Amino acid sequence: MKPTDIKDPEYFHKVVDCQYACPAHTPVPEYIRLIAQGKYTEAYMINWDSNVFPGILGRTCDRPCEPACRRGRVEQEPVAICRLKRVAADNKDEVKSRMPQSPFAPNGKKVALIGGGPASLTVARDLAPLGYELHLFDDQKKGGGFMRSQIPSFRLPETVLDEEVDYILDLGIHTFFDTYVSSLKEVLAKDYDAVFIGTGAPRGKDLPKLPGRWDTDGKNIHIGINWLASVAFEHTQSIGRRVLVIGGGNTAMDCCRTSRRLGGEDVKVVVRSPFADMKASPWEKEDAMHEDIPIFDNHVPKTFVVEDGKLKGMTFEKVNAVYDKNGRRSLVPTGEPDVFFEADDVILAIGQDNAFPWIERDIDIEFGEWEMPVVDKTTFQTTNPRVFIGGDAAFGPENIITAVAHGHQAAVSIHRFCQNEDVRDRLAPMVNLHSAKMGIHEWAYDSEIWHDPRYVVPQADKAETLRDRKKEVELGFDRLTGFKEAERCLNCDVQTVFSESKCIECDACVDVCPTSCITFTPNEDDEKALRAKLKVPALNPKQDLYVSDSLKTGRIMAKDEDVCLHCGLCAERCPTAAWDMQKFFYNVTKTYTGCGK
DSSP states (O other): OOOOOTTSHHHHHHHSHHHHHSTTOOOHHHHHHHHHTTOHHHHHHHHHHHHSOHHHHHHHOOOTHHHHOHHHHHSSSOOOHHHHHHHHHHHOOOOGGGSOOSOOOOOSOEEEEESOSHHHHHHHHHHGGGTOEEEEEOSSSSSOTHHHHTSOTTTSOHHHHHHHHHHHHTTTOEEEOSOOOOOHHHHHTSSOSEEEEOOOOOEEOOOTTSTTTTSSOSTTEEEHHHHHHHHHTTSOOOOOSEEEEEOOSHHHHHHHHHHHHTTOSEEEEEOSSOGGGOSSOHHHHHHHHHTTOOEEOSEEEEEEEEETTEEEEEEEEEEEEEEOTTOOEEEEEOOOOOEEEEOSEEEEOSOEEOOOTTSOTTSSOOBOGGGOBOOOTTTOBOSSTTEEEOTHHHHSOOOHHHHHHHHHHHHHHHHHHHTTOOTTSOOOOEEEEEEOEEETTEESSOOOOOOOOOOOOOBOOHHHHTTOTTSOSBOOOOHHHHHHHHTTOOOTTEEEEEOGGGOOOOOHHHHHOTTOOEEEEEOOSSHHHHHHHSSSOOOOTTSOEEEOOOOTTSEEEEEETTTOOOOOHHHHHOTTOOEEEEEEEEEOOOSOSSSOO
């Protein structure tokens, strides 16, 4: 195998598993170290630069970083990365003075932002300091999009949402709330240089063909996302005693927990799939069950039961999940009698669709499968070069952090487009790599590895939270627990950097390595063969091997990056300093001032 090119910024980026897994590539170990040092404001600003909404995401993120966490891969549970983000947000000092200060010198360009959710707000945050005149349109009374209408207050307090949305709107954004855009053609006819669409996936799915669906006046059968919005804006303040929530995603979990707070005493979740296959995050399911909400899996809706125009409940067919050799699932009826559940209200939370009735089909925007606009996955530009789409509106429902990532890249594209530059010419990341060595056995980071269990986030008393839908359930870590949880981080961004010219092949590093991830061996042409002959075979091909150039004996050093603890013992033990611990910083470049003024 060829020697690893560690000058390629993407190599060590991939080794920082948590940051690599984050759609916005937030420098996770960097801000966790700052939390451990009590530097909460600095940790908040590191987050704000990348993910824009630290306080919001510290409560609601889908946490793609945590399954990737090295701590969870080599021992115990992953670091509570998401909840540490909240520690920074809860304990920060005043931060507004650290943000760009408006007004900004105008650059003569004007951009319309349709939809006030996380994607549009990210675009606004990135473009405003460059002097763009930004007009944001949303049919809600405040900014935030689905973060406001679909995430219940007991998970995301309105004060937190308002604070972080206002950080962006205070940059001089022209807002037009309570304004529904009914025609993109009309918007394009105005003097906007570009238009960004971040309208989310606003149409909840129904069961229109299920028998009995239309035998009532519809007042007791609700579409999940519409019902949550109605609750959020206080149009709906109660629900029946017996409630069925149909669906297995996070929206279903929000619906059932909200129902408990609005008068639902007997609330059930019913889902087609097995419990393990549910789309809801594990912690969302745990929270629902903690609030005495049972989840009935492997039940397929069969009929709405209606008597004299009044909803009585639903019947379900029991199924088993059968998987073929390719892992494809089929739901096979068990043959058991149908199951009937009584219900005063049914909430359908079975998915969301995009809807673009306001985008005309004669404005050079090509539509493809599922009547979705064709959007470039790199530039977020449509076939009409003035129009860009991001967030859930681009490729279907995802999550807040993905919408933020889309917004950053769309802002780069809009800036390039408005400056008459090639939108496909993307920005290189900002990277840095420097030694963390302070002494023979001393590093500029905490390198000790402890076997601490993951700390549990405390919750408010259930009896209190179920009485008040606005009372936040999770209390967050206090400072001491936040410090202890932060210390569980393995500092994956402090890299083991190897120098062939200094190595004397004494194998001291091999002896001291706690995970046996270092091997000196003859090279192989085939990566699979090299992986198999390491001291401990490297079984995860998704993470790279670190391969050196030939050493004096003809052997090479091969290191399995997948299980390295970044503990620094190899660098401490090495008599010639062939190993060094070097701190790697990777930050996705946002919009810039390198072109135009």
